[in-house]
Amino acid sequence: xxxxxxxxxxxxxxxxxxxxxxxxxxxxxxxxxxxxxxxxxxxxxxxxxxxxxxxxxxxxxxxxxxxxxxxxxxxxxxxxxxxxxxxxxxxxxxxxxxxxxxxxxxxxxxxxxxxxxxxxxxxxxxxxxxxxxxxxxxxxxxxxxxxxxxxxxxxxxxxxxxxxxxxxxxxxxxxxxxxxxxxxxxxxxxxxxxxxxxxxxxxxxxxxxxxxxxxxxxxxxxxxxxxxxxxxxxxxxxxxxxxxxxxxxxxxxxxxxxxxxxxxxxxxxxxxxxxxxxxxxxxxxxxxxxxxxxxxxxxxxxxxxxxxxxxxxxxxxxxxxxxxxxxxxxxxxxxxxxxxxxxxxxxxxxxxxxxxxxxxxxxxxxxxxxxxxxxxxxxxxxxxxxxxxxxxxxxxxxxxxxxxxxxxxxxxxxxxxxxxxxxxxxxxxxxxxxxxxxxxxxxxxx
Amino acid sequence: xxxxxxxxxxxxxxxxxxxxxxxxxxxxxxxxxxxxxxxxxxxxxxxxxxxxxxxxxxxxxxxxxxxxxxxxxxxxxxxxxxxxxxxxxxxxxxxxxxxxxxxxxxxxxxxxxxxxxxxxxxxxxxxxxxxxxxxxxxxxxxxxxxxxxxxxxxxxxxxxxxxxxxxxxxxxxxxxxxxxxxxxxxxxxxxxxxxxxxxxxxxxxxxxxxxxxxxxxxxxxxxxxxxxxxxxxxxxxxxxxxxxxxxxxxxxxxxxxxxxxxxxxxxxxxxxxxxxxxxxxxxxxxxxxxxxxxxxxxxxxxxxxxxxxxxxxxxxxxxxxxxxxxxxxxxxxxxxxxxxxxxxxxxxxxxxxxxxxxxxxxxxxxxxxxxxxxxxxxxxxxxxxxxxxxxxxxxxxxxxxxxxxxxxxxxxxxxxxxxxxxxxxxxxxxxxxxxxxxxxxxxxxx
Numbered sequence: 001x002x003x004x005x006x007x008x009x010x011x012x013x014x015x016x017x018x019x020x021x022x023x024x025x026x027x028x029x030x031x032x033x034x035x036x037x038x039x040x041x042x043x044x045x046x047x048x049x050x051x052x053x054x055x056x057x058x059x060x061x062x063x064x065x066x067x068x069x070x071x072x073x074x075x076x077x078x079x080x081x082x083x084x085x086x087x088x089x090x091x092x093x094x095x096x097x098x099x100x101x102x103x104x105x106x107x108x109x110x111x112x113x114x115x116x117x118x119x120x121x122x123x124x125x126x127x128x129x130x131x132x133x134x135x136x137x138x139x140x141x142x143x144x145x146x147x148x149x150x151x152x153x154x155x156x157x158x159x160x161x162x163x164x165x166x167x168x169x170x171x172x173x174x175x176x177x178x179x180x181x182x183x184x185x186x187x188x189x190x191x192x193x194x195x196x197x198x199x200x201x202x203x204x205x206x207x208x209x210x211x212x213x214x215x216x217x218x219x220x221x222x223x224x225x226x227x228x229x230x231x232x233x234x235x236x237x238x239x240x241x242x243x244x245x246x247x248x249x250x251x252x253x254x255x256x257x258x259x260x261x262x263x264x265x266x267x268x269x270x271x272x273x274x275x276x277x278x279x280x281x282x283x284x285x286x287x288x289x290x291x292x293x294x295x296x297x298x299x300x301x302x303x304x305x306x307x308x309x310x311x312x313x314x315x316x317x318x319x320x321x322x323x324x325x326x327x328x329x330x331x332x333x334x335x336x337x338x339x340x341x342x343x344x345x346x347x348x349x350x351x352x353x354x355x356x357x358x359x360x361x362x363x364x365x366x367x368x369x370x371x372x373x374x375x376x377x378x379x380x381x382x383x384x385x386x387x388x389x390x391x392x393x394x395x396x397x398x399x400x401x402x403x404x405x406x407x408x409x410x411x412x413x414x415x416x417x418x419x420x421x422x423x424x425x426x427x428x429x430x431x432x433x434x435x436x437x438x439x440x441x442x443x444x445x446x
Numbered sequence: 447x448x449x450x451x452x453x454x455x456x457x458x459x460x461x462x463x464x465x466x467x468x469x470x471x472x473x474x475x476x477x478x479x480x481x482x483x484x485x486x487x488x489x490x491x492x493x494x495x496x497x498x499x500x501x502x503x504x505x506x507x508x509x510x511x512x513x514x515x516x517x518x519x520x521x522x523x524x525x526x527x528x529x530x531x532x533x534x535x536x537x538x539x540x541x542x543x544x545x546x547x548x549x550x551x552x553x554x555x556x557x558x559x560x561x562x563x564x565x566x567x568x569x570x571x572x573x574x575x576x577x578x579x580x581x582x583x584x585x586x587x588x589x590x591x592x593x594x595x596x597x598x599x600x601x602x603x604x605x606x607x608x609x610x611x612x613x614x615x616x617x618x619x620x621x622x623x624x625x626x627x628x629x630x631x632x633x634x635x636x637x638x639x640x641x642x643x644x645x646x647x648x649x650x651x652x653x654x655x656x657x658x659x660x661x662x663x664x665x666x667x668x669x670x671x672x673x674x675x676x677x678x679x680x681x682x683x684x685x686x687x688x689x690x691x692x693x694x695x696x697x698x699x700x701x702x703x704x705x706x707x708x709x710x711x712x713x714x715x716x717x718x719x720x721x722x723x724x725x726x727x728x729x730x731x732x733x734x735x736x737x738x739x740x741x742x743x744x745x746x747x748x749x750x751x752x753x754x755x756x757x758x759x760x761x762x763x764x765x766x767x768x769x770x771x772x773x774x775x776x777x778x779x780x781x782x783x784x785x786x787x788x789x790x791x792x793x794x795x796x797x798x799x800x801x802x803x804x805x806x807x808x809x810x811x812x813x814x815x816x817x818x819x820x821x822x823x824x825x826x827x828x829x830x831x832x833x834x835x836x837x838x839x840x841x842x843x844x845x846x847x848x849x850x851x852x853x854x855x856x857x858x859x860x861x862x863x864x865x866x867x868x869x870x871x872x873x874x875x876x877x878x879x880x881x882x883x884x885x886x887x888x889x890x891x892x
Contacts, residue, residue, distance in 0.1 A: 023829060097798070101753075102788050141799065147827035147858045162799070163752025166825050167855050167877075174857030212754060240757040242764065279758055279877040280726075306609025307547075308658060311686040312725055318688065342548050352543070353587065353608070379612050381593035383469060409613050411620030412593045431613075431725040 153178010297372025599624010743818025756794030
């Protein structure tokens with residue numbers, strides 16, 4: 001398998017179907033490409049220049065070899081266009097739709113054949129291409145004014161659906177998660193999730209890969225690529241189409257498709273590949289894993305200032321197969337001496353509504369070597385909780401490599417507290433259960 | 447069972463342990479009570495007046511019969527204080543902690559006995575009392591400056607834990623959910639969730655009751671009260687302490703406590719009482735049920751402009767036991783004539799990234815009688831989606847009594863679109879799966 005560097009780090013990019021009109025797809029893409037570090041060649045026979053950049057009438061006229069050609073033209077034109085790339089381009093991203101997803105499997109088969117004949121690698125069709133902030137390469141159909149890009153970071157994105165890339169960008173921005181590179185591969189006539197997993201397994205800027213999959217071509221190859229990536233980084237898979245899509249609904253009573261999904265999910269488990277249950281679990285897990293390194297163990301300490309919140313966290317630990325074991329007796333004795341008599345020195349450790357910031361640090365410092373991970377809960381409406389808490393917990397974090405997640409209420413003006421925690425690399429969740437599920441993601445060994 | 451009107455609509459309220467110091471609990475409560483519509487009597491032997499209100503040295507000196515007495519004094523003082531309420535007060539809320547939860551079951555037993563002997567009804571101990579915005583009655587230990595109260599509305603809250611009330615307030619404010627009345631009952635020596643369910647089943651301002659429970663006293667009575675309330679309103683129960691709290695963790699391998707929880711949850715199902723799985727499911731369900739009336743059926747139409755999002759929604763329908771059946775053939779034919787050829791006229795109905803606002807209305811109007819509920823998905827980064835979409839969907843909502851929920855991305859500046867939807871009574875969720883689970887809550891018949 002050759003490297004996909006030409007896809008993520010091209011020196012030369014052409015855009016076939018470029019437009020000067022930002023309301024058109026060829027205009028959206030061109031605008032996003034204006035910041036590209038390398039050399040950009042818009043192709044449109046009607047114009048000499050587009051958005052201030054010299055334009056070319058055809059691929060042939062482009063004055064150098066094209067590493068990456070982006071094609072945004074109607075499906076019917078694609079076969080001829082691709083043929084014109086022979087010897088002229090390394091890789092073509094077919095962004096247009098109108099192939100097997102709308103009943104034109106014939107054109108799709110044709111372009112697959114042309115890819116093999118010409119040696120031009122193909123991403124797509126029916127995809128949004130790639131995003132690599134390191135090269136300022138942005139081929140996406142998403143207008144950057146409307147859909148801001150996440151900051152640079154350590155999360156790679158591999159998604160079959162462009163819509164889900166849009167949604168991933170949303171949660172990454174909302175949760176201050178950084179991106180390394182993203183690729184969407186749509187109908188996957190050539191380059192597919194396996195190629196991309198192999199690429200990301202060697203990408204030094206990426207620690208975590210999130211992947212949305214609807215269908216898999218060669219199951220054996222998929223499992224090997226996913227296992228390979230999972231050995232190097234953390235890979236999180238969200239599998240959609242579990243047997244309930246429009247068409248599948250008709251079959252669902254037979255259990256046939258649902259059965260297939262069960263096979264898929266049990267194979268993932270068997271190969272040690274992590275699957276998330278739904279979009280929200282993906283969002284919560286990737287936030288934790290982009291902020292902190294995964295770790296081992298399953299013994300969790302819950303520290304709270306709200307009894308009920310601690311109990312909900314303990315319930316979720318049980319559901320997630322995490323343990324919340326009692327404190328060591330000598331530590332219990334010592335904390336009982338330190339804390340007021342109405343604090344409940346158990347696990348959950350309940351510091352009650354009369355807590356002060358420093359109590360968290362006291363408890364964590366005392367128990368830092370007795371647990372594998374720390375779920376810290378501070379309902380922020382209580383007088384003794386201040387923004388100073390974040391600095392204390394951040395300080396503690398420097399002294400341990402074990403994961404820490406934080407839950408506080410939302411809707412009561414906790415914005416600053418939450419930001420302060422997240423700036424310190426401690427992910428914040430709006431419920432005890434979500435915080436515990438994030439801990440579970442962190443405590444799964446790779 | 448007598449009405450709990452004295453608890454929620456007292457004419458006279460005393461606060462034993464009132465303070466002028468807002469940093470003290472007796473000061474927090476007094477400050478919250480300053481807006482109370484009825485007559486307020488602070489009790490504190492050290493002062494003649496507190497926060498500008500005449501204060502009394504003891505319960506005896508209060509110049510009239512007390513409907514509701516709030517007691518915020520150390521646990522040891524409570525028995526004597528309660529005795530002094532005989533013939534003088536109808537109901538006492540013991541807010542202090544320091545009873546069975548900290549090993550002083552002896553004092554708790556004593557106050558239970560005193561309640562029976564004196565005829566004074568007791569709420570608590572170890573609770574935050576009640577909130578009734580209609581009477582501007584706010585006995586909570588939560589400083590209103592730090593924890594704003596939700597707006598007035600149709601949701602009643604019954605919670606054993608004050609911390610969870612705090613969290614409920616957070617989500618109600620964040621989701622623009624209105625509150626009718628709230629009660630916290632802590633250790634429940636007398637008034638418990640059953641009494642409160644009975645009260646709420648007759649409360650005309652309440653349509654939905656959310657209830658957080660850790661323990662239940664008399665199982666049979668609980669099931670009857672919960673069933674009774676479920677027959678009149680929508681009751682949602684969040685049960686904590688499923689066998690994993692600190693103490694319980696030690697027993698968890700025996701499966702004894704987990705087994706008990708399984709009995710509880712299967713009894714709820716058998717009695718037609720709704721249980722939510724976790725805090726987040728409660729938050730999502732109460733939002734939907736406070737905005738819209740529950741309805742019948744299980745056939746859901748999914749309309750989307752993002753293919754992947756539609757598939758995730760369809761997957762969740764399957765998991766939730768909802769159907770996403772195909773469109774009627776004649777409607778499919780008509781929509782195929784109306785819409786561009788690349789729209790996928792199935793269920794999910796995929797209007798693609800080239801959608802315009804009006805397409806949603808076209809589809810919904812055509813299919814309004816063919817489905818029991820509508821999950822509408824609009825990823826907002828697409829050029830054709832504008833804030834005008836909310837007015838269109840709101841217009842459609844006026845023409846149907848079937849539930850509609852909405853999903854859009856977050857983190858990309860959709861704030862205005864979301865607000866516009868929610869002002870129209872259409873709840874918005876940040877993932878397809880959460881939108882579908884909210885639809886499930888709406889489609890459960892009462």
